[in-house]
Amino acid sequence: MKKLTVLTLLTLSVFCVSIGAERIKDIASIQGVRSxxxxxxxxxxxxxxxxxxxxxxxxxxxxxxxxxxxxxxxxxxxxxxxxxxxxxxxxxxxxxxxxxxxxxxxxxxxxxxxxxxxxxxxxxxxxxxxxxxxxxxxxxxxxxxxxxxxxxxxxxxxxxxxxxxxxxxxxERLVANSFAEGDHFVFNLNYPDFTTAKRLAKSINDFVGPNTAKPLDAASIQVSAPRDPSHRVAFLSALENVEVQPADARSRIIINSRTGTIVVGKNVRLKEAAVAHGSLVVTINENQQVSQPNAFAGGQTEVTEQSQVDLAQQEAKMFHFNPGVSLDELVRAVNAVGAAPGDLMAILEALKQAGAIQGELVVI
Incomplete structure (x- = not known):
């Protein structure tokens, strides 16, 4: 007898935490300097x-x-x-x-x-x-x-x-670049953000002097630099080790629909909502039966398949979210009712449709 059961996929839930100050060389690259x-x-x-x-x-x-x-x-x-x-x-x-x-x-x-x-x-x-x-x-x-x-x-x-x-x-051949050209160079952030661009420019100005750096947009910061290549190298060597406090990432919930992985940003908040969710379990039993006819009737022995499908609806539990619920409170509430990560994906999608999530829901 074969027994096939539809089960909820196991999921790994990963939660982002705040980050500290980082060096400029770790969060930005120099425009025109590339492989x-x-x-x-x-x-x-x-x-x-x-x-x-x-x-x-x-x-x-x-x-x-x-x-x-x-x-x-x-x-x-x-x-x-x-x-x-x-x-x-x-x-x-x-x-x-x-x-x-x-x-x-x-x-x-x-x-x-x-x-x-x-x-x-x-x-x-x-x-x-x-x-x-x-x-x-x-x-x-x-x-x-x-x-x-x-x-x-x-x-x-x-x-x-x-x-x-x-x-x-x-x-065999040198690739030209614009590193030593002009009176300035540009830092490009690996992850564009207006707040981070502003903070990076301020950190450089505090380190070197006023009006040395200015943000051009969410990704680029223009920095005045010496014309002499050797002086420019020394200048960059000092700048790339200046520490900057990056801005917090946008409030996002990332769901990988193929692996079931869920990543929830720390700034995600929920508006007031009530949720009820139940799980449906489908069980399929496959039985093989042998048909043995009378030997004098001229029949043949045959094996027949008999399938039995059972549906079991688990008891739905309801829980309530107060306005401004944090990530930690969301996780505790879901764990308290025994919801699996697969259930969590369905809950998050429903909350987004209801307008109860303050953040972006991204399905990849």
Whole structure:
């Protein structure tokens, strides 16, 4: 007998707490100082029979050989069990200079089974402008592996078709930025907020002097700075360690509809409301019955399925919220009536529709 029961999903409720002062370097970045993404297409060779046989891999292989003056006979398609076509991507940090090295990630593009033991051949890495900014090459470090039996059974640990090469690319071109240009630079807040922007400008003015910084909008603060690059570096070194008290986040309740996770901000308040909520439990019993006819009647023995569906409505409990109820009081009230996190999601959505929540309800 099989017994299937519809249960309320378990939920993890996470509650935000107030934060203290933070350094400017932790809450803001400098406008124009950013990393850039690079991407390239290359070949990994030296695989132990775990490569691939695709049209674009064969084309790339022939193109590589032609650069060395080797021309394959017309119509010949090479067998490339030890070669795989890969995408190579990396992040070029701000201020990276030619000759420095960066880490790269290599991922299979076709049906290669594993890149373990392979080596990436020289691959140019380009930015969105089409220019080559780095050259990649080296032996892959692959954390995953797989094993396959003759009957088709297989075991795979992690991802064997992707790997990394530490310091696998050499920077060839400098990316220009506006760090040393003009009489000022701009701090951009990671999370725009008018109050935080005002406080950041005030902290800089208190540290350096009046009228040094001024907020431009909720995200940007303009700061006067020395023109000399060395003086500007020293100036920024001092500023980025100045502490600022960020403003409290907006009152929000975040509900993840896929995982059932609920995050409630500390500033969420409730207006006066009364809530009654009950849970419905559905139980399905599957029974197998054997039908055994008379042997002289010429019938056959058959197995039949018999299903029984039961509905149980649990007793609904009502609780009352007074005006201005805090997060802590909300949690205690819900726990007191034994409501599960899944019930809490339904309650919060109903309270929002009733206009009883002072805050934003976001479902992701």
């Amino acid at each position: 850039n993404h690079l991407v390239g297409y290359g070949l990994v060779v030296g695989l132990d029979g775990t490569g691939e046989q695709t049209a674009y891999t064969a084309q790339a292989f022939k193109t590589m050989l032609s650069r060395f003056g080797i021309t394959l006979p017309q119509g010949l398609t090479p067998k490339l069990k030890n070669v795989a076509a890969v995408a190579v991507h990396a992040e070029l940090p701000a201020f990276a200079k030619p000759g420095q090295t960066i880490d790269i990630t290599v991922s299979s593009l076709g049906n290669a089974k594993s890149l373990r033991g392979g080596a990436l051949l020289l691959t140019p890495l380009k930015a969105v402008d089409g220019q080559i900014y780095a050259l990649a090459q080296g032996n892959l470090v692959v954390g995953g592996f797989g094993a396959e039996g003759a009957d088709g059974s297989k075991v795979t640990v992690n991802i064997p078709t992707a790997g990394r090469i530490p310091n696998g690319a050499t920077v």
